[in-house]
Amino acid sequence: MPQNNWIRKALDFVNQTSYLDRNNPAPVILSNSLRHVKQATDASLILHIEFVDEDTARVRGALPESYNEFTITSASLQRVIKSQGSRVVFWEEIPEAGHGLTNILKHIHAVVMLPVTTITTDGILLIGWEHPLKFNEDFKVCMETISVRLREILEQTRQLNYFRKIAVRYGAILHRVPHALVFINNDGRSGWINEEAAQLLHLATPGDQLTAVISDAMTHLRERALNKEEIYKKAIEVFSKVDVTRDWEWHFPDETLLVSYLPVQMPQISGRLWVFEKKQPIGG
Amino acid sequence: MDIIERNNIHVTGNLDAPSCIVFNAGFGLDQTSFKEVIPAFENDYQIVTFDNVSVGKSDSNAFSPKRYETINGFAADLAEIITALELNNIIYVGHSVSGITGMLTYTHYPELFQKMVLVGASPRYLNDPATSYIGGFDVPTLNSLFEAMEANYYAWAAGFSKLAMRNEDRPELAEEFAYNLGKIREDMAIIIARAIFYLDHRAELPKLKIPTLILQTENDVAVPPVVGEYIHRHISDSRLVKVHTEGHFPQISAPQEVIAAIQSFI
Numbered sequence: 001m002p003q004n005n006w007i008r009k010a011l012d013f014v015n016q017t018s019y020l021d022r023n024n025p026a027p028v029i030l031s032n033s034l035r036h037v038k039q040a041t042d043a044s045l046i047l048h049i050e051f052v053d054e055d056t057a058r059v060r061g062a063l064p065e066s067y068n069e070f071t072i073t074s075a076s077l078q079r080v081i082k083s084q085g086s087r088v089v090f091w092e093e094i095p096e097a098g099h100g101l102t103n104i105l106k107h108i109h110a111v112v113m114l115p116v117t118t119i120t121t122d123g124i125l126l127i128g129w130e131h132p133l134k135f136n137e138d139f140k141v142c143m144e145t146i147s148v149r150l151r152e153i154l155e156q157t158r159q160l161n162y163f164r165k166i167a168v169r170y171g172a173i174l175h176r177v178p179h180a181l182v183f184i185n186n187d188g189r190s191g192w193i194n195e196e197a198a199q200l201l202h203l204a205t206p207g208d209q210l211t212a213v214i215s216d217a218m219t220h221l222r223e224r225a226l227n228k229e230e231i232y233k234k235a236i237e238v239f240s241k242v243d244v245t246r247d248w249e250w251h252f253p254d255e256t257l258l259v260s261y262l263p264v265q266m267p268q269i270s271g272r273l274w275v276f277e278k279k280q281p282i283g284g
Numbered sequence: 285m286d287i288i289e290r291n292n293i294h295v296t297g298n299l300d301a302p303s304c305i306v307f308n309a310g311f312g313l314d315q316t317s318f319k320e321v322i323p324a325f326e327n328d329y330q331i332v333t334f335d336n337v338s339v340g341k342s343d344s345n346a347f348s349p350k351r352y353e354t355i356n357g358f359a360a361d362l363a364e365i366i367t368a369l370e371l372n373n374i375i376y377v378g379h380s381v382s383g384i385t386g387m388l389t390y391t392h393y394p395e396l397f398q399k400m401v402l403v404g405a406s407p408r409y410l411n412d413p414a415t416s417y418i419g420g421f422d423v424p425t426l427n428s429l430f431e432a433m434e435a436n437y438y439a440w441a442a443g444f445s446k447l448a449m450r451n452e453d454r455p456e457l458a459e460e461f462a463y464n465l466g467k468i469r470e471d472m473a474i475i476i477a478r479a480i481f482y483l484d485h486r487a488e489l490p491k492l493k494i495p496t497l498i499l500q501t502e503n504d505v506a507v508p509p510v511v512g513e514y515i516h517r518h519i520s521d522s523r524l525v526k527v528h529t530e531g532h533f534p535q536i537s538a539p540q541e542v543i544a545a546i547q548s549f550i
Contacts (some may be wrong), residue, residue, distance in 0.1 A: 045471035055285065056357065066391060066491075071351065071360035073285070103367055103393070 008143035013040040013142075014149050026157045030061045033153050037127065037146060038063050045108055045128035050121050051078055057123070061134055067104075076100040081115060081124060088143055089113040089124075090135050101126075109133070114147035118154045175206060180276035182218070184211055185269065200276055218274075226251040249279065285346065287368045292341040292360060295369065297322075297331035301307045303373040303398060304330035305550075308362065310380025310404070311480055312465045312473075313533070314340025317379070320539035324547065329375070334365060336382070338472040339464065347472050355381060355479050359388035372396045375550055379403040379535060380506065384488075389492050399550055400496040403542070404509045404532050407515065417486070417516040420508045426481050433474050441465035441473075447505045450531030457536055489518035496522040497549040499542065503530040523549065 007231035016036045020029060034046050046262035049072065059067045073205040077100050080089065090110040098101075105111065108128035112135075116125050125147070133139075180197035182216060191214045198206040222231055231250055238245050238261055245261040256279040264271050287293065294315070297305075305325055307318040315333035322331055335342040335435035336358055352358040362385055366374065374397045377388035383405025390397045409419045410426065421429075432440045445462035446452075465473065496519045500512030509526075516524040525545045 053348045056348055056351040056355065056360075058350075058354075069354060069356050070392065071356040072359060073364060075285070103363065277499075 004139070006136075006138040010041045010142040010145035013037070013146055016040075017153060020153070020156055020160075023158060026161050027061070027123070029153065029157050029160075033150065034061050034063050037125070037150075040142070042128055042129075042144065043127045044130040045104075045126070047104075047126040047128075048116070048123065049074070049126055050123035051079075054078065054162065060123070065206075070104075072104070073100055086115045086117065088115070088140070088147055090140065090143075092133065092135055110135075112143050114143060114150065116147065116150050116154055118151065118158055120158060146180055171207070178277075180274075182214060182274040182276075183264070184214055184274075185271040185272055187271075191271075197276070222250070224252060226253065249275075255279070287361075287364050288336065290343045290346045291334040291365055293332065293334040293345075293365060295330060295332050297326040297329050299330055301329045303375055304332055304371055305375045305377060306332045306362075306366070306371065307385075308334070308336070308376070308378045308382035308386060309339075309535075310378075310382050310532075311476060312339065312369055312461065312468065313379070314464065316340070317533065318377075318535050321535050321542055321546075325542040330371075332365070332369065332371065337361065338468050338476060342471060344472070347469075349471075349475050352472075352476055352477055355385050356388065356482055357479075358382070359385040362386065362389045363393060366393065366396060373398045375399045375401070377401040377403065377546065378405065380405060380532065381483070384483065384485050387488055388485065388494055390494070393487055394493065395496055400492060400494055401499065401546055401549065402496060402515065403499045403534060404501060404504055404507050404513065405498070405504070406511045407486045407489055407518075409481045409506065410484070412484075417514070418508065418510045420506065420511065421481065429481070430445045430474065430478065433470075433477060437470040437473065438466055440530075448532045450503055450505075451529070451537045451539070454537070457531075457533075461533070461536075462528060486514075486518070490520070491517060492519045492522075494521065495549070497545065498524045499527050499545055500524060501527045501529050501531060501534045501538075504532045525549075 013036055017033055021216055030048060034048060036276045038046055039041050046063040047059050047067055049057045051074055055073060057072040057077065059070040062068050062070070076098055080138045089112065094105050094108065094111055105128060107130055110129045110133040112127045114125040116123050160186045175195045177194060178196065180200040181194040182191065182197045184191040189211055191209050191211045192208055193201065193203065193206055193214065195206045201221055203209065203213065203217055222228055225231055227250065234248065242263050248259040248261065250259050256266045258279050259278045260275040262273040262275070264273050300349060307315065307322065309315060309317045311360050314335045318333065325331060337346050337352065338344065366389065376386045376397060380403070383402035390400065405418060405509060408417065409421045411417065411419050411422050442462045445458045445465060449458035498512050498515050500509055512524055516522050526535040527538055527541045527545065529541065531534050531537055535542050
């Protein structure tokens with residue numbers, strides 16, 4: 001049997017998981033990570049187990065997949081993990097009792113349990129082999145490395161989920177604002193418009209847009225205005241200052257828009273926010 | 285945790301029999317719901333009955349919102365009961381959602397099961413237009429159901445009991461079910477109902493490789509006839525039998541028919 005080069009396997013695992021495809025949903029990212037663990041370890045059973053309360057754990061990802069969402073009564077397992085000071089647990093032979101995993105491990109000879117706790121979740125990655133396995137120092141280094149990398153992946157995935165939720169929430173709010181909102185980043189490449197702005201600028205889709213596309217659409221809008229010369233002159237004045245401009249009237253044959261121009265200067269982002277609001281007729 | 289106490293487990297019948305029948309009642313019912321059915325099998329089988337956490341004489345302190353936010357929590361309890369009692373050669377009779385928890389448990393312990401009886405079970409209650417699946421409920425209907433449960437649980441329980449039990453000529457049946465529903469703690473009932481009505485275990489059906497009997501009643505508010513036919517199509521060794529009674533609880537409204545169907549199957 002060829003000698004396992006565990007250090008090499010650890011490095012391969014880190015390399016394989018170094019690119020986090022942000023377009024993938026979190027379960028897919030985790031599932032891919034488990035496949036890389038399987039590839040690195042040649043294990044028969046891989047379970048990402050999350051402790052959901054003091055007595056219950058749920059399998060969040062598994063190979064074989066039939067264990068997905070499997071529920072485990074985990075009080076004794078949690079005691080085992082705590083007794084090890086949340087270090088990696090190595091079982092060359094599985095204890096007969098005291099862990100609550102007898103049924104799951106009935107065909108398994110050797111087990112490693114890697115604590116994979118994040119800010120919001122507490123859990124382990126259980127790796128099991130159906131054949132006997134001796135855990136030498138290189139093997140232990142490999143497992144520690146996988147454990148560290150998995151914690152990073154889980155944390156990155158958690159943050160990704162968090163920011164996705166924020167993006168969805170604020171996107172939903174801004175799309176429902178009755179004014180047209182146009183934001184142009186100072187990086188000169190990207191911008192964002194809400195649904196009302198997409199209609200006003202005759203752009204097919206709201207959301208992220210190239211700056212050039214938004215600028216073209218804004219130029220066309222300005223060209224349609226009855227007071228386009230006045231707008232053009234004031235624009236030169238406005239752009240030369242960093243002050244907020246409000247109640248700037250753009251007249252069109254069928255309506256008047258009150259335009260606000262708000263420079264945005266924050267540590268993380270800078271740009272220009274345009275707000276177009278329909279002027280209500282007097283008494284309306 | 286003492287599983288016997290948690291689930292109020294009883295082992296009766298012929299304790300020397302080589303096979304056992306595990307009866308598991310669906311949402312809102314305890315083990316007494318099979319009381320008219322069980323005597324027909326007591327001489328020839330070990331009989332295992334229990335109460336799922338939240339109903340009957342189960343230990344309500346064992347309820348955990350996280351554990352039972354999906355029905356995998358109940359499947360885990362069932363697996364623990366089976367392994368604690370060292371059961372094998374199991375003929376499993378699962379009513380409603382407990383048919384599905386039995387199926388989930390089977391997928392991890394197939395060697396322990398001999399036959400499966402699904403009484404008014406559904407692998408998914410929500411329609412799925414993407415796959416043309418009819419489960420009987422759409423999202424607005426389920427939203428209304430949960431709004432009603434949260435607004436006035438006891439009023440909901442009374443109304444739902446009549447709808448689910450049917451058999452208007454025997455109002456005492458619906459009254460008893462309403463009484464049982466009313467005994468469940470409201471917060472538990474809502475969490476479990478969500479776990480049930482949003483489950484989707486269609487993918488597990490083809491994994492069931494043991495002889496399976498599907499009992500389908502008429503005019504079942506929770507499980508339309510197409511669901512029984514769907515289950516039948518997706519379990520290779522299955523038999524679909526229509527029980528000539530209305531409502532979701534044939535073991536209560538037509539126990540003799542249920543007994544006859546199970547006897548001829550096993």
